[in-house]
Amino acid sequence: MLEIVNVHKNFKTKNGVTNALQEVNLSVKNGDFVVLVGPSGCGKSTLLNIIAGLEKATSGQVSKSGRPILDAGPDRMVMFQEAALFPWLKVIDNVEYGMKIKGTGKRERREKAIHYLKMVHLTRFASAYPHELSVGMRQRVALARALSMDSDMLLMDEPFAALDSQTKSILHAELQQIWGATKKTIIFVTHNVEEAVLLADRVIVMTANPGRIKKEFRVQLARPRNIEDIDLTSTVGQILGELKEEVEKVAKAELDSDWSLENSSFISRPDTHLGNGI
Amino acid sequence: MQDLSIPIAAQISMQRLFIGYSISLVIGLLLGVLIDRIKYLDEALSPLLLGVQTLPSICWLPLAILWFGLGEESIIFVIAIGSIFSISMAVVSGIKHVPPLYIRAAKTMGAKGLRRYTSVVVPAALPSIISGMKQGWSFAWRALMAGELLTPTSGLGYVLVMGRDLHDMNQVVGIMIVIVIMGVVTDRLLFGRVEHAILCRWGLSKS
Numbered sequence: 001m002l003e004i005v006n007v008h009k010n011f012k013t014k015n016g017v018t019n020a021l022q023e024v025n026l027s028v029k030n031g032d033f034v035v036l037v038g039p040s041g042c043g044k045s046t047l048l049n050i051i052a053g054l055e056k057a058t059s060g061q062v063s064k065s066g067r068p069i070l071d072a073g074p075d076r077m078v079m080f081q082e083a084a085l086f087p088w089l090k091v092i093d094n095v096e097y098g099m100k101i102k103g104t105g106k107r108e109r110r111e112k113a114i115h116y117l118k119m120v121h122l123t124r125f126a127s128a129y130p131h132e133l134s135v136g137m138r139q140r141v142a143l144a145r146a147l148s149m150d151s152d153m154l155l156m157d158e159p160f161a162a163l164d165s166q167t168k169s170i171l172h173a174e175l176q177q178i179w180g181a182t183k184k185t186i187i188f189v190t191h192n193v194e195e196a197v198l199l200a201d202r203v204i205v206m207t208a209n210p211g212r213i214k215k216e217f218r219v220q221l222a223r224p225r226n227i228e229d230i231d232l233t234s235t236v237g238q239i240l241g242e243l244k245e246e247v248e249k250v251a252k253a254e255l256d257s258d259w260s261l262e263n264s265s266f267i268s269r270p271d272t273h274l275g276n277g278i
Numbered sequence: 279m280q281d282l283s284i285p286i287a288a289q290i291s292m293q294r295l296f297i298g299y300s301i302s303l304v305i306g307l308l309l310g311v312l313i314d315r316i317k318y319l320d321e322a323l324s325p326l327l328l329g330v331q332t333l334p335s336i337c338w339l340p341l342a343i344l345w346f347g348l349g350e351e352s353i354i355f356v357i358a359i360g361s362i363f364s365i366s367m368a369v370v371s372g373i374k375h376v377p378p379l380y381i382r383a384a385k386t387m388g389a390k391g392l393r394r395y396t397s398v399v400v401p402a403a404l405p406s407i408i409s410g411m412k413q414g415w416s417f418a419w420r421a422l423m424a425g426e427l428l429t430p431t432s433g434l435g436y437v438l439v440m441g442r443d444l445h446d447m448n449q450v451v452g453i454m455i456v457i458v459i460m461g462v463v464t465d466r467l468l469f470g471r472v473e474h475a476i477l478c479r480w481g482l483s484k485s
Contacts, residue, residue: 086380
């Protein structure tokens with residue numbers, strides 16, 4: 001059980017103080033698959049980092065199983081957008097690294113590493129170095145490393161954002177399977193709504209300036225889910241509607257004041273020479 | 279009488295280089311780590327190091343002779359002082375440029391303090407440390423030759439001066455060639471290989 005109560009986070013910048021998170025309240029039950037979506041700058045990654053213990057909230061409480069989160073720890077494994085593998089270690093040693101820090105015995109460590117490498121289908125590359133793998137394979141190794149720690153919570157910060165769409169969809173399917181098999185609590189950050197609906201039990205929509213939770217959608221579709229599924233698409237549509245306002249708000253703050261989504265999407269000068277010169 | 283045969287001179291020179299370089303390795307690495315760990319030292323010493331490093335190490339020789347006398351110790355001092363700073367600066371910059379992502383990943387896996395330092399920070403900084411060591415070696419080599427040219431003791435540099443005094447250009451050019459060969463051999467065989475191996479393993483260059 002993860003409890004986030006009244007969390008605020010301010011960043012000091014040159015132009016004063018930025019409100020990255022304001023009055024965020026969220027509770028996540030064990031085994032939940034929660035996805036945070038929102039426009040860039042809505043503080044979703046910041047929130048994840050606070051849960052991970054990599055950043056500190058300006059005020060408010062974050063606690064896991066009743067204990068406040070003060071520091072990063074192996075009970076909350078994080079997967080980043082980049083694999084963050086250590087280039088000087090072989091794949092298998094990378095997977096073993098966390099267990100080594102934890103003090104797991106040599107033999108058990110190796111067995112578990114192989115078990116989790118099998119789960120992500122990379123046993124053949126156990127003794128390769130990370131730079132010999134593709135980006136998708138590295139992300140698989142990072143997943144194996146995260147799973148090997150036996151943490152009950154997995155925090156994922158846009159882990160598939162840098163992958164091509166084929167690799168991404170394969171990993172989506174596998175992540176759903178792994179979640180089903182391991183029953184971990186997963187908190188996943190993305191800006192891709194389809195990805196969110198495909199994976200989540202709960203989709204949390206966040207808003208920017210200040211970053212806060214706007215609305216929560218419960219997705220109760222059967223698993224394994226398919227991206228072409230009609231129910232899934234309609235849920236995506238609902239969430240996108242909710243987000244559109246937010247995206248527009250962010251764009252307005254960044255662009256010139258005469259900008260608006262409706263004007264810009266209208267092509268004022270259509271192709272007038274249709275068929276001309278065929 | 280000094281024995282001026284090349285092998286003995288080369289051996290003496292290498293011995294000095296070895297001692298001087300070892301001293302500078304130990305002090306340089308320690309100094310680098312200390313500067314990284316202690317912020318106060320960083321602020322106090324970093325600008326100073328940069329300044330001292332631009333000073334050619336042979337400029338220390340007059341002071342060295344005052345402190346240690348004409349002889350072995352002053353040459354070794356000049357060798358050591360020539361490479362200490364480039365090694366420690368490489369350590370500091372190597373550690374500063376460790377990708378923060380590695381540190382974050384290590385943190386979430388529960389690696390703390392010294393363990394995190396030795397298992398993540400040092401290996402991540404190693405390529406830069408090795409190139410600093412290589413640079414330090416070439417500084418040390420130059421300092422050695424300059425030191426031997428200017429102090430009448432023994433070694434390759436001294437034999438070179440001897441050749442000049444005797445107007446024996448064969449000896450002068452011969453010693454120069456020996457110096458070049460020794461420099462190339464250590465650079466290629468020792469540092470070149472180590473550096474290449476590390477860069478390949480780290481995925482920073484293609485094998």
